[in-house]
Amino acid sequence: MRKALWQRSWFAPVVIAGVVGAVGWWAQSTVEGAVKRQVGEQLSTLLNAEVAALTLWSDIEKSEAQRFALDPVILGTIVDLLRVAADPDGGPSAVLASRELAAFREVMDASSIRSTVRGYGVVDLSGRIVAAKNDAAIGRRVGTSVAEWFDRIVAGETAIFGPVEYPVAEGERDSLVLRPAIFVAAPVRNSRNDVIAALVMRYSPADEFSGLLHLAQFGASGESYAFNSSGVMITESRFTDQLQEVGLVEDGPDASSILAIEIRNPGGNLLLGHQPDLPRAALPYTRMAAAAIAGIDGVDVEGYLDYRGVPVVGAWRWLPDYGFGVAMEVDVQEAYETLYVVRQGFWALVALLMLGAVGIFFYNFLFQDMSNRMRKAERLGQYTLEEKIGEGGMGSVYKAKHAMLRRPTAIKLIKEGQVKPETLVRFEREVQLTSQLANPNTVAIYDYGRTPEGVFYYAMEYLPGITLDNLVLNDGPQPERRVVHILRQICSSLAEAHARGMIHRDIKPANIMLLERGGLYDVIKVLDFGLVKDITSGDQNVTAMNTVPGTPHFLSPEAIQHPDAIDARSDLYAVGAVGYFLLTGSFVFSGTSAIEVLGKQVNDTPEDPSERLGRSLDPYLEGLILQCLAKDPADRPADAGVLLEALSSGYQSPIGTWTQKEAAVWWAESSSDCRAPECMDSMSMEPTLEVDALARVRGTTT
Structure with a gap:
């Protein structure tokens, strides 16, 4: 016993520690990868910006050099200078003493040269400098380090080269000092468009x-x-x-x-x-x-x-x-x-969780024996909750037992903070109205109340079975005889409600349970009277303003256009849509959005079920379903009682009756799929549609 206790006490903490470590490592790796990608993207973005700036600068400077090389006045002085420099009896001294050099310098200095230009000059095709801003450069030849660039200029290309070390005249005596320099050179062309020289601008890379x-x-x-x-x-x-x-x-x-x-x-x-x-x-x-x-x-x-x-x-x-x-x-x-901070935080958290796992280990070891003797049961009034069997946006559904009767029960909990106050009013109304109904095809309500913490709950009969939407999902379109059998029971439930002046307003496959109950098969229970409207008591404002109650695929046209002016015939439209769904395995109208479906409900004529299914159906049954789907409520049966009569004594079916033997065979073959209590997760957990959707649908119909 002690050994078993020890094994149980260390196993869970070790598993928790391992999971925490793995999750911590995964999270840290994921964050690290994301941060590195972000850093790489930032570096690339900044680099691209720098390259773009350099490219723009070079384009501007090359354009500036080309402008000067094409200037007629500057071109004329360069042609004159080249003639002087070409004189074999001359030389650098002749160029320095020439009026042509003085004219060139005067024209260049008077032009709009940018202040960042540190010098200028002209180089002939032999690579000799024939003109420059400073005398010391005249007569020298370009160095071998720029020979490749000079060849490109001679070939007619404007180019930028450097930085290279270049002798610059500085000081009072104009002594030559090597300084970094960048050159921008443009070809100079004669009247025949032949390159005759290069006009060069010198810049300092420090600028x-x-x-x-x-x-x-x-x-x-x-x-x-x-x-x-x-x-x-x-x-x-x-x-x-x-x-x-x-x-x-x-x-x-x-x-x-x-x-x-x-x-x-x-x-x-x-x-x-x-x-x-x-x-x-x-x-x-x-x-x-x-x-x-x-x-x-x-x-x-x-x-x-x-x-x-x-x-x-x-x-x-x-x-x-x-x-x-x-x-x-x-x-x-x-x-x-940032990554280092996050990494430290992650591992600090992992350390804390590991420490917590160690704490759990010692807690289990010291108190497991005591915990085994103490079983704390969570209770709501006279009901003990056993397990959660459903969850939705508005609350949860639990399987429970009555403390005295030991009867299986379903408890629906609606927490106050999860829904609006008017929604809680709607759920209380559901309980009150549904509890008045005694039809065997309507879900039975046993009790309701509030916990001290403000949790609204009510107890209903526990229904282990399958909803009609899951029936079609698992089993496909249903036989006509079975559809008639199901529709009769739905109408039986609604007939009592309609006789009392109540409208369900949310008939849909998810709100209808198919059960094996009390030795009978294919018993129907209608659920979720949370949208019930009591038209006999002037219940015109119970539903919140600016909402369209119901589910788009099963809403009648009048429920979409005039939700406050509907009657029992709106439920019959939904019954027809359910029958259509059971026969064909598809909705009457489909769409990519709720708005599109609502628009089709108002405007489009439904396709015959036989056409949708691709085979013939009993004309009488098909006619009844299409009559229920009529756009004008006046063309539908008056209420569920009338429709029930049409499906029962008023209907001599040529297709026969769905028998208990057939139902029993189906339940025996499908028991593994259909006995789970999956029904409870769909009860009253779906929100209503907001008014903006309604307004847009109305806009499409005007």
């Missing part, structure tokens, strides 16, 4: 070019930068101060990382004191730089070391038209700061 890559920053550590095919940074780093501290950039007021930093992996965080074993030039490229230089664009959200040795995530793209790549990176610590 607009680097600024463009700093437009979109990712938090406190995100940066975007460009680098050339040698893996050298060609824009200003966001972390120049840090690079000075670790000795990668020289100190000084003019310190710059442009063309000074190679995008290489130091193997550790330089900011934390790591010292590589190899010189900088011998280190491998970072994962991003190696892929980009190879022409492979990508996004890495797992993390890699950047040129500082700091773990980062990044996105990059190589731009072959410009000969450089662009990267967007952010420190892993910042990118996944």
